[in-house]
Amino acid sequence: MINIGSRLLKIARMLGKCSKPADIGTDHAYIPIYLIQSGMCSSVVATDNRKGPLMKAERNIEKHRLSDRIELRLGDGLKPIQEDECDAFIIAGMGGVVIAEILEASVEKAKKAEALVLQPAYYDEVLREFLLHNGFRIETESLVKDEGRIYTIIKARYDGVTRSEDILHLHIGRALFDNRDPLLNEFLERRIRIQTRIVEGMRKSVKRDEQVYAKEYNLLNKMKEAYDNLFTG
Ligand SMILES: C[S@@+](CC[C@H](N)C(=O)[O-])C[C@H]1O[C@@H](n2cnc3c(N)ncnc32)[C@H](O)[C@@H]1O
The missing domain is CATH 4.10.860 (DNA Excision Repair, Uvrb; Chain A)
Structure with a gap:
């Protein structure tokens, strides 16, 4: 079983079981590899908008003999994914502004997803504001510490209800308080x-x-x- 580190592990676990997720901006493809090896998913689409990361992903996928279960695609955001093809999206390790832009550019696909697992590297307040103003409910949030840094992971799903949030909870997710997150x-x-x-x-x-x-x-x-x-x- 691949060792993917605490941040990626928590992202994968927050996703939970699903039939065909897509990992957007996969880079090394560690999350898709873990999702298959752990039996959480039967197939995964992994995308990146740069050829270099996709070549790295390809090498890792071949090393773990999972080329028949993980499909690699080059492209921007959710654009390489067909309508109704994937039931969940993971977008991790990018800024909150970029993640919000990716969702906005393909909002109809994002709305249909059963789960969006998002891990903004910074500017998470921009991402929360986008989600809440555009009818996505933040179902839960969690903190994870990896190599000295603390990261926020957000799980959201579209329900069509637009919400507003106060300044504190745009910056530090309300669910972190509700869940009494240990970090x-x-x-x-x-x-x-x-x-x-x-x-x-x-x-x-x-x-x-x-x-x-x-x-x-x-x-x-x-x-x-x-x-x-x-x-x-
Ligand atoms: C810092 S890495 C994060 C990799 C992995 N998701 C993680 O969390 O460890 C960001 C990756 O996202 C890719 N990326 C950035 N913007 C993107 C976009 N609009 N669409 C697809 N991939 C993108 C980059 O090429 C890079 O490989």
Whole structure:
């Protein structure tokens, strides 16, 4: 069985059993290989928009003798996937802006998926806002630590209900609080440190935009409040 590391393992487990998922931006194809070897899926489509990563994926798939179960395709986002071909999409390791753009460009395919498992590397607030404003329900979220970094994984599904969310929960998913994620405490500490640097940088800047500064300052206070509430509330 391939060893794929804690981040990819958690992504695969959050997907759960499904008949034919697609891993968009597969790079090394570790997730598709794991999904087949673990018996979670019978076939997987793996895509990437660059030839280099696809060649790497091909070598790994051949090494594990899974060329008959994992189909590789070159292309942008969900475009290489036919309508109704895949029941779930994994999009991991890209920025939240790119993931939102990929979903938006093929929103009808995304709407039909039984599960979207998304792991934004940064700007996850942009992705949450896109999902909630476009009728995708965030079913759950989870944090995972891998090589010292903490990553957020989001599972979503279209239900047609548009939602709004407050600034704190756009940045730190509400489900992480609801689930009392074991890494939330440490994650909040890290995010507060980063947000403090952002606010301090703005405070010292002569070209400060007061509106933007007030927004970032407010977010920092909300994060601190949420952190305190972990211990008191
Ligand atoms: C940092 S790697 C992440 C690989 C893997 N998904 C993971 O989480 O470890 C990002 C991959 O996404 C691919 N990629 C970026 N934008 C893409 C797009 N619009 N469509 C398909 N693949 C894309 C890149 O070529 C790269 O191989």
